[in-house]
Amino acid sequence: MAQYIARRVLLMIPTLIGVSLVVTALLRLLPADAVDILVAGGEVQGGGAAFKEIVDARLAADGKDPTKATITDRARMENVVINEELKKQGIDVEKATETQKKEAKNTVALTAYKDAIRERLGLDKNYIEQWSSWALNAVQGDLGVSLIGSRPVSDELKRRIPVSIELGILGMLVSVCIAIPFGVISAVKQDGWADYGLRSMAIAALAIPSFFLATIVIAVLSRFWNYSFPVKYAELWDDPKTNLELVVVPALILGVGLSGTLLRLTRAQMLEVLRQDYIRTARAKGLAGRGVVMRHAIRNALVPIVTVVGLQVPVLVGGSLVLEQIFGIPGVARYLFESISNRDFPAIIGVNMVVATVIIVANLVVDVTYVVLDPRVRLA
Amino acid sequence: MAVAETIGLQDFYRAGDRPLPVRALRAVLGFIRAKPLGAFGALILILVVGVGIFSPWIADDPTTVHLSDALTGPSSKYWFGTDHNGRDVFSRIVYGCQITALVGIGTVILVTFLSLIVGLPSGYFGGRYDFFLQRLVDIWLSFPAIFLILTLVAVLQTSSGSGFFGLGRGPEVGPNPVDGFWFWYTFPRTTIVILSLGLVLAGGASRVVRSATIATRANPYVEAGVVIGATNSRIILRHVLPNIMPTMIVLATLQLGTAILAEATISFLGVGITNFPTWGQMLSGRTRDLAERHMYLALFPGLAIFLAVYGFNMLGDALRDVLDPRLRGSR
Numbered sequence: 001m002a003q004y005i006a007r008r009v010l011l012m013i014p015t016l017i018g019v020s021l022v023v024t025a026l027l028r029l030l031p032a033d034a035v036d037i038l039v040a041g042g043e044v045q046g047g048g049a050a051f052k053e054i055v056d057a058r059l060a061a062d063g064k065d066p067t068k069a070t071i072t073d074r075a076r077m078e079n080v081v082i083n084e085e086l087k088k089q090g091i092d093v094e095k096a097t098e099t100q101k102k103e104a105k106n107t108v109a110l111t112a113y114k115d116a117i118r119e120r121l122g123l124d125k126n127y128i129e130q131w132s133s134w135a136l137n138a139v140q141g142d143l144g145v146s147l148i149g150s151r152p153v154s155d156e157l158k159r160r161i162p163v164s165i166e167l168g169i170l171g172m173l174v175s176v177c178i179a180i181p182f183g184v185i186s187a188v189k190q191d192g193w194a195d196y197g198l199r200s201m202a203i204a205a206l207a208i209p210s211f212f213l214a215t216i217v218i219a220v221l222s223r224f225w226n227y228s229f230p231v232k233y234a235e236l237w238d239d240p241k242t243n244l245e246l247v248v249v250p251a252l253i254l255g256v257g258l259s260g261t262l263l264r265l266t267r268a269q270m271l272e273v274l275r276q277d278y279i280r281t282a283r284a285k286g287l288a289g290r291g292v293v294m295r296h297a298i299r300n301a302l303v304p305i306v307t308v309v310g311l312q313v314p315v316l317v318g319g320s321l322v323l324e325q326i327f328g329i330p331g332v333a334r335y336l337f338e339s340i341s342n343r344d345f346p347a348i349i350g351v352n353m354v355v356a357t358v359i360i361v362a363n364l365v366v367d368v369t370y371v372v373l374d375p376r377v378r379l380a
Numbered sequence: 381m382a383v384a385e386t387i388g389l390q391d392f393y394r395a396g397d398r399p400l401p402v403r404a405l406r407a408v409l410g411f412i413r414a415k416p417l418g419a420f421g422a423l424i425l426i427l428v429v430g431v432g433i434f435s436p437w438i439a440d441d442p443t444t445v446h447l448s449d450a451l452t453g454p455s456s457k458y459w460f461g462t463d464h465n466g467r468d469v470f471s472r473i474v475y476g477c478q479i480t481a482l483v484g485i486g487t488v489i490l491v492t493f494l495s496l497i498v499g500l501p502s503g504y505f506g507g508r509y510d511f512f513l514q515r516l517v518d519i520w521l522s523f524p525a526i527f528l529i530l531t532l533v534a535v536l537q538t539s540s541g542s543g544f545f546g547l548g549r550g551p552e553v554g555p556n557p558v559d560g561f562w563f564w565y566t567f568p569r570t571t572i573v574i575l576s577l578g579l580v581l582a583g584g585a586s587r588v589v590r591s592a593t594i595a596t597r598a599n600p601y602v603e604a605g606v607v608i609g610a611t612n613s614r615i616i617l618r619h620v621l622p623n624i625m626p627t628m629i630v631l632a633t634l635q636l637g638t639a640i641l642a643e644a645t646i647s648f649l650g651v652g653i654t655n656f657p658t659w660g661q662m663l664s665g666r667t668r669d670l671a672e673r674h675m676y677l678a679l680f681p682g683l684a685i686f687l688a689v690y691g692f693n694m695l696g697d698a699l700r701d702v703l704d705p706r707l708r709g710s711r
Contacts, residue, residue, distance in 0.1 A: 011515075018519035026535050203697070207690035209641060211648045211663055212682030219671035219678065318524030322645060326668070336527055337649065340534045348531055356522040 004371065008364050019356045020138065023349045024131045050116055051109035054081060081108060120145065121345060138353065144346035146339075153350035156335060161354075163233075164331035167247055167254070167324070168316050174255025175262055176309060180302075182259075183266025188293055190271060198263065205260035210319060213253050214326045233330055250323035257319055258312055265308050269301040276300075303373045310366030314359050411702065418698020424691030425636075429485075432477035439474035442467060442657045453676060460680045464666055469677065472657040473684050479566070479647075479658045480640055480688060483573055487639035488632045490578030491585050496621075496628075498582070499589025504597055504616055514590075520583040529642060532576035533651055537569075566656045573652045577639050585631055592627040596620050626703035633696035637689040644685045659685050 055077050056066035064073060083093045085104040096104075118124045125133070137144065143153040186198040221227040229249070234242040273279065274297055282292045321333035332351060339347035398406075412419040431438060445465050454461045460469035502513045520528075596602065597620065605615045646652045647660030654661065662681035671678040 015515060015518050019522050022519060026531055203693055204690060207693055208686050209644055215663055215668050215671050215678045219675055222672045314524040318526040321526055340530050352523060352527055355524060355527065359522050
């Protein structure tokens with residue numbers, strides 16, 4: 001057993017390396033002028049700061065302390081930098097107009113700024129160098145700095161992970177509470193009207209888009225009960241009432257979506273178990289139907305269901321993206337979406353990496369649990 | 381139940397020496413009788429594709445703005461009402477069929493192709509090759525599908541003027557689909573969405589192909605092929621591939637629903653095909669605020685997505701029962 005777990009943990013390492021290679025490769029897929037587009041689109045700002053840095057560096061090179069330099073010193077140095085750029089463009093410094101000077105200043109600032117971004121993203125290095133420096137920092141818990149607002153990605157994630165976990169656990173609870181009782185009823189009453197009804201509902205739950213359900217729920221609550229959801233998210237421990245008001249409905253919607261798969265699996269497992277010899281034996285001994293189902297059948301049927309609950313983690317995280325977006329819950333999935341819309345690549349890479357790691361660990365836990373729960377399973 | 385499930389195929393074989401159209405018709409009728417919900421799904425599929433192809437003859441221009449009629453409920457003039465821009469919701473749903481059909485079918489073809497390329501050799505050759513390939517699939521499956529899809533779409537769309545593979549990005553605002561060949565306007569974005577969806581969904585699908593291949597490989601006829609000296613490619617193409625076809629058909633039908641739901645989700649999030657009416661897009665933006673007073677705005681596109689996905693799942697389930705009972709209960 002210990003050997004099995006050790007083997008599986010060791011196998012996780014190449015997978016994690018592969019995952020990090022994939023996420024950094026996504027950056028490399030970008031066309032060469034992606035940074036130009038980011039800057040031109042005004043999606044990232046900070047050209048002014050970049051220009052100041054250049055002037056500071058030149059002042060320092062001149063032997064003056066940039067922090068103590070007078071305004072005249074600074075202005076003179078700025079002029080030097082601008083004049084150099086004008087010369088480079090082949091414009092006579094003496095005859096240059098104000099607009100030309102301004103443009104030159106912008107060019108210098110933007111070039112420096114773009115280079116700084118390229119360096120920060122590691123686009124100035126080759127792929128392997130870029131990956132290794134990123135991975136080295138990531139192992140130490142540093143996932144880079146967001147392009148927007150310059151916040152460390154890991155700080156943002158630390159704030160958002162508990163939010164996502166709360167939504168995820170509630171969603172999973174809802175789906176289990178729906179799927180297992182109804183799945184058992186569906187199997188026990190096989191081919192009855194309850195079975196047909198529940199099975200149709202399970203397939204419907206798989207097909208209904210969560211954003212549609214959420215829109216309708218919000219609209220109906222607002223129209224007929226004049227209820228509106230809290231606009232601002234609050235932490236569970238700060239303001240439990242607001243927090244739960246905002247999280248319970250998305251968790252219900254998430255749970256309903258997940259329960260479809262789980263209900264069908266529970267039904268299939270129960271049917272399988274109810275056909276077993278030991279069930280017939282229990283019935284032959286004269287046990288009541290309910291006792292057989294509750295004590296003998298469900299327990300045995302639950303083993304594979306536990307593993308499927310664990311395998312739902314990616315679906316859970318993915319499904320919460322839309323709901324976090326609609327209800328304004330600041331979770332991890334929403335962070336990814338915001339980063340994607342802002343083309344904030346360090347954040348995109350960081351979030352993907354963290355979520356993939358969680359999923360890989362969840363898969364490991366599922367496999368180990370399976371072995372523990374069912375000793376017949378071959379350790380492979 | 382067990383007897384009824386196989387009626388479709390039995391009719392097909394039992395009809396014996398009757399001409400093929402008669403046999404096919406009987407199989408279809410048998411399928412409808414045995415699996416009414418599956419037949420309903422097939423009807424939806426035909427409907428979506430048909431409405432997509434013939435949309436200019438079915439509905440008016442979905443981009444025309446009738447400002448004076450903005451936000452009117454369903455009426456005889458606007459069957460499904462009008463949105464806040466005064467555009468006809470019915471027309472937009474009809475034209476949305478084009479994207480749904482195109483993305484759905486395109487993705488399914490890509491997924492089938494990719495999953496065969498990965499799954500067939502992996503299951504057939506086994507051993508170290510299989511182990512290595514499956515670890516790569518593991519990596520791909522470690523991401524939530526929607527994360528990868530959104531990331532891929534974003535990366536493929538962040539591009540210079542010439543755009544992805546020189547396709548350009550297409551105009552920001554939709555053209556008038558009624559005149560001119562609308563397809564080329566959405567072509568770059570549709571391609572990007574199909575590529576992203578296909579690449580992501582192929583991971584899980586290749587696992588199914590692999591296990592079907594392993595099961596088929598264990599058959600004596602494959603062994604017989606090896607004994608008479610058939611090459612690997614001949615065995616794979618002539619013996620394994622035809623025998624996993626039923627699995628592939630079932631898989632493709634189920635993927636159709638998944639792909640359509642995924643496309644609707646990214647459209648809802650305002651990503652992907654933004655210059656043409658799509659069902660997911662109709663639920664996004666101001667619709668959510670307006671839905672309180674104008675529920676029909678959300679209801680019709682939502683029901684369209686639901687019916688399409690529900691129908692395709694039902695069709696997939698029914699096909700599985702008829703073609704590939706081994707897979708039952710796997711979803």
